[in-house]
Amino acid sequence: xxxxxxxxxxxxxxxxxxxxxxxxxHLGDHAAEFLRxxxxxxxxxxxxxxxxxxxxxxxxxxxxxxxxxxxxxxAETLRGELRWLSTLLARExxxxxQLARLTAALHRLADGDAADPAAGRGPVAVGAARAGALLExxxxxxxxxxxxxxxxxxxxARFHAVADHVALLAxxxxxxxxxxxxxxxxxxxxxxxxxxRLTEAAAALPLSAAGRAxxxxxxxxxxxxxxxxxxxxxxxxxxxxxxxxxxxxLEVVDPLLPGAPEANRLHAAWRALExxxxxADAASxxxxxxxxxRITPATAYALGVLHADQRAEVEAARHAFGRIWQxxxxxxxxxVTAP
Amino acid sequence: xxxxxxxxxxxxxxxxxxxxxxxxxHLGDHAAEFLRxxxxxxxxxxxxxxxxxxxxxxxxxxxxxxxxxxxxxxAETLRGELRWLSTLLARExxxxxQLARLTAALHRLADGDAADPAAGRGPVAVGAARAGALLExxxxxxxxxxxxxxxxxxxxARFHAVADHVALLAxxxxxxxxxxxxxxxxxxxxxxxxxxRLTEAAAALPLSAAGRAxxxxxxxxxxxxxxxxxxxxxxxxxxxxxxxxxxxxLEVVDPLLPGAPEANRLHAAWRALExxxxxADAASxxxxxxxxxRITPATAYALGVLHADQRAEVEAARHAFGRIWQxxxxxxxxxVTAP
Numbered sequence: 001x002x003x004x005x006x007x008x009x010x011x012x013x014x015x016x017x018x019x020x021x022x023x024x025x026h027l028g029d030h031a032a033e034f035l036r037x038x039x040x041x042x043x044x045x046x047x048x049x050x051x052x053x054x055x056x057x058x059x060x061x062x063x064x065x066x067x068x069x070x071x072x073x074x075a076e077t078l079r080g081e082l083r084w085l086s087t088l089l090a091r092e093x094x095x096x097x098q099l100a101r102l103t104a105a106l107h108r109l110a111d112g113d114a115a116d117p118a119a120g121r122g123p124v125a126v127g128a129a130r131a132g133a134l135l136e137x138x139x140x141x142x143x144x145x146x147x148x149x150x151x152x153x154x155x156x157a158r159f160h161a162v163a164d165h166v167a168l169l170a171x172x173x174x175x176x177x178x179x180x181x182x183x184x185x186x187x188x189x190x191x192x193x194x195x196x197r198l199t200e201a202a203a204a205l206p207l208s209a210a211g212r213a214x215x216x217x218x219x220x221x222x223x224x225x226x227x228x229x230x231x232x233x234x235x236x237x238x239x240x241x242x243x244x245x246x247x248x249x250l251e252v253v254d255p256l257l258p259g260a261p262e263a264n265r266l267h268a269a270w271r272a273l274e275x276x277x278x279x280a281d282a283a284s285x286x287x288x289x290x291x292x293x294r295i296t297p298a299t300a301y302a303l304g305v306l307h308a309d310q311r312a313e314v315e316a317a318r319h320a321f322g323r324i325w326q327x328x329x330x331x332x333x334x335x336v337t338a339p
Numbered sequence: 340x341x342x343x344x345x346x347x348x349x350x351x352x353x354x355x356x357x358x359x360x361x362x363x364x365h366l367g368d369h370a371a372e373f374l375r376x377x378x379x380x381x382x383x384x385x386x387x388x389x390x391x392x393x394x395x396x397x398x399x400x401x402x403x404x405x406x407x408x409x410x411x412x413x414a415e416t417l418r419g420e421l422r423w424l425s426t427l428l429a430r431e432x433x434x435x436x437q438l439a440r441l442t443a444a445l446h447r448l449a450d451g452d453a454a455d456p457a458a459g460r461g462p463v464a465v466g467a468a469r470a471g472a473l474l475e476x477x478x479x480x481x482x483x484x485x486x487x488x489x490x491x492x493x494x495x496a497r498f499h500a501v502a503d504h505v506a507l508l509a510x511x512x513x514x515x516x517x518x519x520x521x522x523x524x525x526x527x528x529x530x531x532x533x534x535x536r537l538t539e540a541a542a543a544l545p546l547s548a549a550g551r552a553x554x555x556x557x558x559x560x561x562x563x564x565x566x567x568x569x570x571x572x573x574x575x576x577x578x579x580x581x582x583x584x585x586x587x588x589l590e591v592v593d594p595l596l597p598g599a600p601e602a603n604r605l606h607a608a609w610r611a612l613e614x615x616x617x618x619a620d621a622a623s624x625x626x627x628x629x630x631x632x633r634i635t636p637a638t639a640y641a642l643g644v645l646h647a648d649q650r651a652e653v654e655a656a657r658h659a660f661g662r663i664w665q666x667x668x669x670x671x672x673x674x675v676t677a678p
Contacts, residue, residue: 111560111567123630128562213552214655219648221450223467223641228450290640291462300636301629302562304643309558312651316553 019186020179023066026252028170030055030062035167041154049150053089056082059166061248065194066187071174078169081162088146088153094281095143099136101282105309106132106302127298131306134289134299187253194249198242202325204235210318218315219308226287229311233280236318240273265327272321279313286310358525359518362405365591367509369394369401374506380493388489392428395421398505400587404533405526410513417508420501427485427492433620434482438475440621444648445471445641466637470645473628473638526592533588537581541664543574549657557654558647565626568650572619575657579612608663615656622649 014021037051060082063075110128153159178186209215221228247270250263289295290303353360376390399421402414449467492498517525548554560567586609589602622645628634629642 106562108555108559109562111563122564124562124565124626213658214651216447216648216651219644219651220447222644222648223445223448223463224450225461226463287463290636295636297629297634297636297639300640301643301646304640304645305558305561305647306643307640308644308647308651309555309561312553312555312558312647319552 014173014175014179017183018180019066019069019183020173020175022183022187022255023062023069023179023252024170024173024175026062027059027173030058031166031169034059034163038163049089049092053086053093055166056086056089057244058248058251059169060086061245062252065245065249066190066252068190069175069179069186071176074174078165081158081165085153085159085162088150092143092146092150095139095146097278098282098285099139099143101278102135102139102286102306102310103132105282105306105313106135109302109305109309123298124301127296127300127302130296130299131286131289131302134292134295134303135285138289138292139285183253184256187256191246191249191253194242194246198239198246201235201239201242205239205318205322207322207325210315210322213319215315215319218318219311222283222308222311226284229280229284233276233314236273236276236321237280239321240270240277243270243273265324269321269324272317272324276314276317276321279310279317283307283310283314353512353514353518356522357519358405358408358522359512359514361522361526361594362401362408362518362591363509363512363514365401366398366512369397370505370508373398373502377502388428388431392425392432394505395425395428396583397587397590398508399425400584401591404584404588405529405591407529408514408518408525410515413513417504420497420504424492424498424501427489431482431485431489434478434485436617437621437624438478438482440617441474441478441625441645441649442471444621444645444652445474448641448644448648462637463640466635466639466641469635469638470625470628470641473631473634473642474624477628477631478624522592523595526595530585530588530592533581533585537578537585540574540578540581544578544657546661546664549654549661552658554654554658557657558650561622561647561650565623568619568623572615572653575612575615575660576619578660579609579616582609582612604663604666608660611656611660611663615653615660618649618652618656622646622653625649 014024016022016025033051033055037048037055040048040051060079063070063079067075106128110125206217209217218232221232243266247263247266250257250266254263286303286307290300290307295303353363355361355364372390372394376387376394379387379390399418402409402418406414445467449464545556548556557571560571582605586602586605589596589605593602625642625646629639629646634642
């Protein structure tokens with residue numbers, strides 16, 4: 001756990017056995033992480049950004065799940081600002097991740113030769129090398145732009161207002177009277193509702209189809225309107241968002257349910273859906289690159305192979321999620337307390 | 340069972356309880372099929388060709404597995420001629436199968452829109468439609484050429500010599516003295532050797548990797564030298580050939596082991612490897628089409644997607660074979676006699 005922020009430690013905290021006390025403690029830990037990340041920026045910018053993203057997300061998620069314990073207008077405003085920040089910080093990370101994923105896939109598809117266009121193994125290998133260069137150019141540009149936007153944001157009044165808000169988070173948390181109740185009976189039902197929302201979102205997924213290996217569902221419509229893939233992926237992305245909220249909700253109640261094995265399984269389920277999103281993003285980036293004017297047919301061909309390869313990864317991630325979900329989808333609180 | 344050819348019925352047949360008798364009966368049945376197919380040609384050419392192919396393959400396979408019972412030089416000569424005929428007859432069928440498979444895949448990938456280029460759903464859909472038209476043109480041409488070659492062969496002296504040879508097959512079978520032994524003890528060890536050869540070929544396959552769903556092995560090197568795929572597929576094709584020989588070997592001893600359930604499982608294993616070959620062929624046809632000069636990038640892109648899609652089918656077929664093989668790979672004769 002991170003150290004509490006010194007500012008918040010100076011003010012009287014709510015008793016740690018109350019729901020509000022547990023929530024304030026959790027928010028204080030992540031506010032301290034947030035401030036530590038700001039100080040870290042001069043030393044290691046990438047690590048600092050990753051830390052900022054993680055704490056912004058956790059604070060926002062906790063305020064969402066346990067919203068009933070705080071002033072709703074206040075929580076909604078702060079969450080809106082944290083969402084803006086998280087989205088900004090995530091963008092650069094996502095483009096970097098797409099490039100790394102697509103480069104690795106091209107390497108595998110070209111059997112290690114794509115990295116060396118001079119090898120001259122014929123037009124297909126040249127196409128693969130050119131596709132790699134095109135993706136690198138496009139995604140590096142996008143990442144650089146996202147990075148500039150992040151740096152610009154760090155200098156903005158809006159960002160400084162968020163940072164000030166976070167610094168005072170634990171000490172000035174506008175708790176409602178209900179937050180004075182005992183931690184377990186107040187917090188656990190709210191965590192249970194987060195789990196319930198995840199279960200409902202997952203119930204909308206075609207898990208029985210995804211359970212059959214090589215069902216080819218994720219490539220269905222790969223050559224149709226690009227929006228078709230987004231539409232097909234959307235319910236999975238919704239479950240990913242709920243899984244993240246649920247995971248962070250469980251982190252708040254972790255002191256009440258220490259070492260709940262369910263948290264690990266939930267993390268594995270969420271990881272599968274992260275992989276789903278990453279592969280869907282990468283497939284989409286390959287499809288976008290293929291629409292670049294004046295590319296050669298060999299380059300377009302390689303991008304087509306890459307697109308289908310990443311849609312197969314999307315399908316594999318759904319299959320993996322389905323297998324993990326079988327063991328996660330038990331009622332709460334059994335879900336978090338079962339051995 | 341087909342009727343015996345009238346010519347062969349007129350000559351004294353070896354006793355049906357001897358190995359030679361059972362083999363001669365089996366060969367006579369398929370020789371009769373072969374001759375029936377020749378008569379059918381005027382009515383239904385496609386059905387006739389399929390029938391000819393099936394009987395030529397079965398006769399050839401029986402002469403291979405049970406070669407020890409017949410004059411070896413004679414068997415080798417006839418098998419060479421039947422191989423020539425089977426290869427010729429298979430070619431047209433393969434191109435037709437490739438076109439049907441690729442058209443269905445394009446339809447699925449384009450979500451039903453590829454069939455209608457006029458729908459004008461953007462450059463990707465147009466690329467899919469053009470890829471479909473290109474494949475149809477190339478594969479129809481290849482099939483037409485194969486068909487002409489088949490028709491020319493039917494009029495050749497070589498084909499007439501094969502047909503004459505087959506007509507006299509059962510009646511003039513040059514059995515060796517060992518063929519006079521009792522059917523079971525002579526034939527079953529030879530069938531067992533066919534099963535053994537299949538088991539040995541399958542032992543060379545990377546079945547443990549194929550058993551993991553979505554292992555991405557079949558797309559490894561999809562953008563490298565086209566020969567890389569052939570090299571990776573070759574051991575699977577060898578097992579397919581052995582599975583077919585084993586399947587036909589069991590048909591000969593079917594009167595001795597009636598209703599062996601293993602034959603069905605062996606058939607399922609062989610079907611998975613047939614699908615493997617069909618998908619590998621289709622992927623290769625898509626890759627070949629992508630090397631057509633002057634195609635548009637959108638067409639090349641669609642062919643790339645199609646290529647990777649069919650390589651994923653190759654992987655799926657290996658996975659399916661692996662699952663079936665677990666239940667087939669038991670020692671012979673348990674393999675054919677187990678309940």
